[in-house]
Structure formats: structure tokens, C-alpha cells
Amino acid sequence: MSRGREVDFSLLDKPVQFLKGVGPRRAEGLQRMGLLTARDVLFHVPRRYDDASTVDDIADLDVGMDATVRGRVRTKGVIPTRAGLRIFQAVLEDATGRITVAWPGQPWLDRKLREGDVLLVTGPVKFFHGRQIQPREFTLMGRGDEGDTGEEGPEGAIFVAYPASEDVPQWVLRGVFEKNLESLLRLVAAEEYLPDDERTRLGLPGLAEALESLHRPTSLADAETGRKRLAFDELFFLQIVQAQVRHRQTRERPGIAAQRTNTLIRPLHESLPFSLTHAQAAVLREITADMTSTRRMNRMLQGDVGAGKTLVALFAMLLAAEGGWQSVLLAPTELLAEQHARKLRELTADLPVEVALLTGRLGAADRRNALAALAGGDAQLVVGTHALLQEGVEFRRLGLVVVDEQHRFGVRQRMLLAEREPPPDVLVMSATPIPRSLALTLYGDLDLSVLDELPPGRKPIQTFLRYPRSRDAVYGFVDEQLSQGRQAYVVYPLVEESEKVDLRAATQEFERLSSEVFSHRRLGLLHGQMHSDEKDATMRAFLSGELELLVATSVIEVGIDVPNATVMVIEHAERFGLSQLHQLRGRVGRGSDESFCVLVAEVGGDAAERLKVFRDTTDGFEIARADLRIRGQGDLFGSQQHGRDPVLRFADLSRDEGILLEAQRLARRIVEADPELDDPAHVRVRGVLEARYAERLKLFGVG
């Protein structure tokens, strides 16, 4: 089959200078905005839309309203006040009347705006020598004296506002679209890769149609329909690449088919003093189906701390063992590995399986014994740290790799064990709940299982918000808990107090707390700059109860289970993200005693919203969704987000989960049938992938 391209993509990839109405100077301005090619311009996303129903008549404005008006500047000027503040004022006029618009402290606007300009202004209507708007936001829609009238369109017309710049203002961009949109749409129509029947099934418009709706919507709903199609495309192409990775990982080489005999699984079931949650049972069915097929498993298990992931992992490991396969459970720290090994040994005490532990702490003899048990096959269940990834670690028959806290390992490390022959099944686990849409986007190459239910009977942790001025009362409460034999954490955001940021850094506070408030208690300090041996020793001392109060930075967020710890105090809580707070809170409430989380924060504004969401729910997934909504998705991609080229510009993961599921389904169906996209029916998919997404996908680490 031909690998040639059916469509010529080159015209859309020409520099912006070839667009009508764009000379060298404008071209430079566009480039500075990150718009290098005709394609970039065509896919430039509007910043906002306003229609007649969102734009108010000036005559109707009342004091106290939040208004959006569109009008022409009649007069303007700068007015000094007695307090020395300079206010820029303009009088705006529409067909119904006039109103004063005032920008306190922005006299420079006098040089930017001219009489005759058409402005779209949004802000509260106040009373100040008559009605007045103080804009939160405004857009220069048209420049009266440059031919562009910015005139109101017909009834119901939509006003499109683009992200603009000083060199390339709004009306210039609008002019560029005016002159070029038709021909650009004709070019892009040739890139349509979705067959008509598929589009109809999905209820999506054609590509050219969608872009027309984006730039010239007939209604706000029309603009949204266009956005949806473009969002689908973004998600679809990410999913195509991830589906290709998935295909390579799970389909190219036959995997191991586990043999279920129930000789180990049933006795474990029967020995448990509780029954599995519905979520655990459902996830186990998914895992069993994967493991018993010859297709290789590559699955992610998401579940909040305490949701029972370890138990699910144990069942999977026993399933492997029933067929004579060994399993590995990989943990990010020695303490965690030891904790897992202890738990697994307890749970399998009456079963004919052996649990081996391999960490860097083992002495030479123990290490030799462990290695022999792995190589000889005596140990069916193997728990360990990075030490398991080193050379010289051999298995007799490795069939399953489970990775706990998968984000603590690099992709490389994760795959090291998985690359053996025959390819073992892989289950990666994460205790960081993230919204399903984000998981499907970041880990589209994996299959996803979610434990969205906690075992019954957990005591909810009580969460309080306290101002810094109540700190003494908080200390009093902590001391009371310590007197009852409980343990507590106090967490700070930074290690060392910097001169710029006045934070109560852990080290300084540790000194103060040990010598003053808690001088009668046994305190330990834990922070990220300590040597890992020191950290380990401190953590062990806390675990054994030798230390009563642990002063720490957020390094304790991953991992450790101290059932006797009942209080988590988080200082400067407003500096932590919601997910991080959730992880910290998860350190307490692990035993049978009532537990508490106290957030000490100077709350106001955004932080207040976040902290209240946090106080009012303990559901990690709900917190993660709120985090996505409040912070936006940009942050969540972290370093993958780069400059002006965000990974997703049209898709909004807080509301596009449905579109995403469709995109993943279609992408997987196509790649299963035609992994390299050689089929003539998929040549355009490949072409668009290469033309539109190559760079971005590389950034994403999946290209």
C-alpha cells in the first residue's frame, strides 16, 4: 500500500505573510503571538463570544447590574482626582443611549483609544455623578477612523473577540479573517479525515464547517458545536498515538495467559473478615479478564488511599501464582516495600506461597537468599524497591508486575521489568485520584480501572479551617491528643525561610516548637533536603512511637501508614494544591481513633474557595474534579505545557469527558485494525497527525 499523502498540506503551512492583508510588519506581529502559519491563524481560538442576548442596551442599565455593552467612543479624556489618582474616562454610545466608562489609574488608555472606536465593555454599573461602568474587561472591536466600522451586525449577530496584542489588535485580526477565511476553509476541507457516517453518528460537524462556526458563529450554540468538533480532533489525535503505544505494548507480542484454579484465591476470599467492595469486585473482574487472555495486560488502577488497592493487587498476584507465575510488587521507598511485604505475609499466612522482600537495606546474606528465591522460583510474591530493577536480579517465571505509586517511577523504570520475555502483565497503581477525563488523556495508552468506593465503616476525618491567630488553640488541641497517647504531624510548605517569603519554614519552626510550645514532647523533623537514611530513620522512629510529633515538609505526603497518628496540622494551607492537601490528610484516619485535619491559613479569595471545598468533602475524586475546575487544566499538564502551545486548546477536560470517551473508542478501533495507518481509509488520519500534531505529540512524550 502506498504511504504517500493523498492531501497536500503545504498551503496551510505557508507563513502568515502569504495571507491577504498581511504585510511584513503584521506578519512579525502575528509571529510574536505564536501564529507562524496560515494554519495557526485558522486555528486561533477566540477568547470570547458575545451575542445580542448577552449585550445590554445602554438605556436599560441600572446601578448594581453587571453589564456588557457595545458602543462607540463619543468623547474621552483623563480626569485627575484630588487624591492624585488619574482616571481615564470615555463616553460610549449605542442606539439607545450613552454612558460613562471609567478606568481609574489607567491614564495611558488615552493614547490607545480614539474617538469613534467601538468598544465591548464588561463590568459593574456604579453610581458616580450618574451611571458609570468600571470595566473588568474590554475589547476594542473596531477602529472608527481606519475604515473598519465595527458596526453592529444584524439582529442576533455574534461578536467574536480574539486574543490580540499591541501589534495585532482585534480589528486587524478580524480583517485578516474577513479576507482569508473562505479560502482557508476550502483548504482545510481537504483534511477532513472523519468519514461522513462516523461524523453523523457522533453528531459532529465537518472540519471546515466547525472552523467556520468558530470564527463566524450564527449563535453561541453554533460556536459551541464548532468547538466540540475541534476538541474531538485534539483528543482523537492524542488517543491515536496512545493507541499505537498501547498496541505495541499489549498486542504485538502474545502475553501470558494466567490459569485460574481458585486454589489460592478462594482460601484468601474465605479468610477475609470482610467482603470486597463492589468496586473491588468489578476491578478484579477486569483484571482477571486481562490476565487470563493471551493479550498482555497494561492497566492502571486508580483509587484513593485506603480504597483497598493492595488487596486487589494481592488477588492479581495469587491469580498469577495459581498458574505457576511469579509476581513483583514494586514500591517507591524501602519503608513502603517493607510495609507491603508485612501486609502480604499477614494475608497469605495460611496459603502455600512465599513472599520475598528485596530492598537496598538487605545485608549480603539476606540479599543472596532473596535472589536465590526469585531465581529458583521459591518466592511467588516478590516485594521490593528500585533494587529489583538492578542487573543480576533473575526470576524463574515472572508473570505479573505491579507498580505502586506509579508516578514515583519513570516510564523507563516502570518498563524495565515489563520488557522481559515472555512479556509479563502490568498493573500500575496510583493513590492520587484524578478525574477520569484527565486519566484517559494522560494515560490513554493504558486501560483504566477505578476504585471509586471506600470500604464501609471508615470514620471520616474531621477537617477544620483556622486563622493563624488561633494557632495557640491548635497547639493546645494537638497537645491534648498527644496526652491521650496519639501522634501528630505539623506540615509546612518550605524547608528554609527565605528573606522574600515570610513562611514558617519547617526547620525554624521545629526549633521553636521543640524549645517552647512542645518542649515536654518528643519531636522529629523531616524534610526533602535530608539524606534518605536520615529520613528513613526519622520515619521509623515515628512509626515505632518513639517520636510523638513529626514536623515536616510535604515530603511525607507519599506513603507511610502510622495508624496511631490522629492529627494533621497543615500550616499555610493556602500554598498547597487541593490534591496535595488530600494526600496529606490521608496520612491520618488510618487507625480506629477519631482523626483530625487542621488547616491553618489566612483565607480569602480563591484560596478560601479551595479550602472550603476541601473541608467539606473527603472524596478524593470529587476534590480532584474541583481542582480541575478551579485551577484549569493547564496546570495539570505541568511541564508538558509549554509557552503558547498548550496541549489542549479546544478541549476542556472538566466538561468533555463524553467526547473523550468517543475519541478513545474510535482511535482504538482504527489502530487495532490498522496500527500503522496504512490503509487508504486512514491515510488522512496519518497526514493530519503528521501535519498538525507532530510537535505537540512529541512534547507529550508519546510521539
Ligand code: ADP
Ligand atoms: P490502598 O492500598 O488502596 O491504600 P489497602 O489495600 O492498603 O488500601 O487497604 C486499606 C485497609 O483497608 C487495609 O487494612 C485493608 O485490609 C482494608 N480493606 C481492604 N478492602 C477492604 C474491604 N472490602 N472491606 C473492609 N476493609 C478493607
Ligand code: MG
Ligand atoms: Mg497502598
